[in-house]
Amino acid sequence: MARREQARAEAAFQRGDAGVDGLPTEEERRDEAELEKEKAREQLLRGRTWLGRELLTWLLWRSESTEPVVELDGAGITVVFAGRLTLRGIAGDVTELVARGALAPYSEQVRRSLDAGLLVHQARLRIEHAEKVYEATLDAEFLDVRAGKLPELLTEEEDDRLLERLDLSERVSEIVDALVGAFLEVRTSRAWRKKTVPALKTWMREGAKAG
Amino acid sequence: MPVLGGPVTFARFRSEPGKKLHAPARASTGSAGAGGSDTRRWLAKGLTSGAFEPLDPSKGDEERAAGFVELEDHEATSFASVIQGEYALFAFRIDTLKVPGGAVRAELDRWASAFEKEQGRPATKREKAQQKESVRHLLRQRAVPTSRVHDVSLNLKRGQVQIWAASRKAVDEIVAALEGALDLKLSPLTPSALAAQAGVAEGALGPTPELVGLELSKGEVRDGEA
Numbered sequence: 001m002a003r004r005e006q007a008r009a010e011a012a013f014q015r016g017d018a019g020v021d022g023l024p025t026e027e028e029r030r031d032e033a034e035l036e037k038e039k040a041r042e043q044l045l046r047g048r049t050w051l052g053r054e055l056l057t058w059l060l061w062r063s064e065s066t067e068p069v070v071e072l073d074g075a076g077i078t079v080v081f082a083g084r085l086t087l088r089g090i091a092g093d094v095t096e097l098v099a100r101g102a103l104a105p106y107s108e109q110v111r112r113s114l115d116a117g118l119l120v121h122q123a124r125l126r127i128e129h130a131e132k133v134y135e136a137t138l139d140a141e142f143l144d145v146r147a148g149k150l151p152e153l154l155t156e157e158e159d160d161r162l163l164e165r166l167d168l169s170e171r172v173s174e175i176v177d178a179l180v181g182a183f184l185e186v187r188t189s190r191a192w193r194k195k196t197v198p199a200l201k202t203w204m205r206e207g208a209k210a211g
Numbered sequence: 212m213p214v215l216g217g218p219v220t221f222a223r224f225r226s227e228p229g230k231k232l233h234a235p236a237r238a239s240t241g242s243a244g245a246g247g248s249d250t251r252r253w254l255a256k257g258l259t260s261g262a263f264e265p266l267d268p269s270k271g272d273e274e275r276a277a278g279f280v281e282l283e284d285h286e287a288t289s290f291a292s293v294i295q296g297e298y299a300l301f302a303f304r305i306d307t308l309k310v311p312g313g314a315v316r317a318e319l320d321r322w323a324s325a326f327e328k329e330q331g332r333p334a335t336k337r338e339k340a341q342q343k344e345s346v347r348h349l350l351r352q353r354a355v356p357t358s359r360v361h362d363v364s365l366n367l368k369r370g371q372v373q374i375w376a377a378s379r380k381a382v383d384e385i386v387a388a389l390e391g392a393l394d395l396k397l398s399p400l401t402p403s404a405l406a407a408q409a410g411v412a413e414g415a416l417g418p419t420p421e422l423v424g425l426e427l428s429k430g431e432v433r434d435g436e437a
Binding site: 041042044045046047048050051052054055057089090091092116117118119136141142143144145146147148149150159162163165166169170172173176177180181183184187188192193197200201 | 406
């Protein structure tokens with residue numbers, strides 16, 4: 001060990017920051033874990049992010065039936081979670097979990113994690129509405145649309161194509177608003193605590209048992 | 212350019228007219244009247260007031276310039292054809308100019324060696340500091356600003372605003388610039404904001420303990436929201 005490194009290790013030991021093995025003391029390790037949990041808690045509460053997380057978790061549960069979640073302008077909106085899913089939480093030792101794989105969102109590992117108090121923070125969705133298919137990644141805090149894919153444009157004139165693209169982008173936004181509306185209707189009703197949450201928990205546990 | 216092609220990434224807002232906004236423009240940000248001459252004037256005036264002004268490396272020490280530009284020509288700020296259909300389309304350009312510290316140090320080291328050879332003594336601290344300033348100035352004139360452009364689409368009929376940027380920092384800066392230039396109030400379309408718009412009482416939507424995994428006190432939730 002270089003002389004400077006040795007002096008640094010000795011100083012850390014003298015201060016009580018490191019043990020005889022040179023590793024950080026228990027106190028320091030705990031501090032780090034507490035800081036991380038504090039950060040996770042902040043992320044959950046800032047801007048009421050929990051609502052977005054509960055929305056995406058509820059949507060994951062609703063989407064499994066492949067039935068339309070809600071109607072917009074007379075046509076049903078069907079949602080399928082596809083690919084990468086980020087879960088975040090504050091209850092246990094795990095504050096973030098990323099699940100990858102085409103079937104990952106509906107897997108037993110994900111459901112077990114949801115049952116343990118993690119919620120969906122970011123997800124890739126495939127949305128079908130009025131015979132058009134859209135894809136977008138949504139995050140719980142802002143519900144911004146990221147890396148979205150729009151249905152193929154039908155117009156040929158360049159100016160018309162631009163307007164069609166803008167209309168379709170706005171349609172994605174309206175679909176997200178419709179999904180939020182459907183969630184808020186359930187979330188503000190008495191059925192949320194009495195029926196929906198118990199059903200969600202049962203679904204999480206059933207998935208975990210199936211594994 | 213994202214509005215014109217490629218993957219779709221945008222932050223979503225609803226716009227409401229600000230307090231000072233005059234009646235015709237007020238009508239065009241949320242209802243009928245989109246595309247009228249009053250709307251064009253309002254947009255051109257507002258966007259021009261917050262228009263992008265390029266950095267001039269030969270003047271001043273500014274390292275950053277930001278402002279509105281036209282959608283398809285990022286050098287243009289006349290905003291003559293900003294309306295297409297029911298949309299106002301423009302962009303926000305952010306230029307940064309930085310002189311790399313390493314380049315200044317290398318140039319200064321070269322100068323210090325040449326100085327010592329020529330004068331037969333090392334340069335004093337003061338001489339070095341003076342030279343450092345002139346090296347920085349010289350390199351600044353040679354530096355090319357890096358430019359980032361984010362598109363903005365404002366639906367004049369429905370009042371929907373889409374800011375085509377992935378970085379939240381950029382989105383926040385553009386929101387502030389838009390609100391100032393066009394006298395609009397932009398509300399994010401988050402579940403919380405949509406609930407407030409629907410008249411749901413704030414207290415009715417606390418975290419669900421069974422899902423979050425623990426019970427949070429009302430005080431903690433209130434403090435954390437801010």
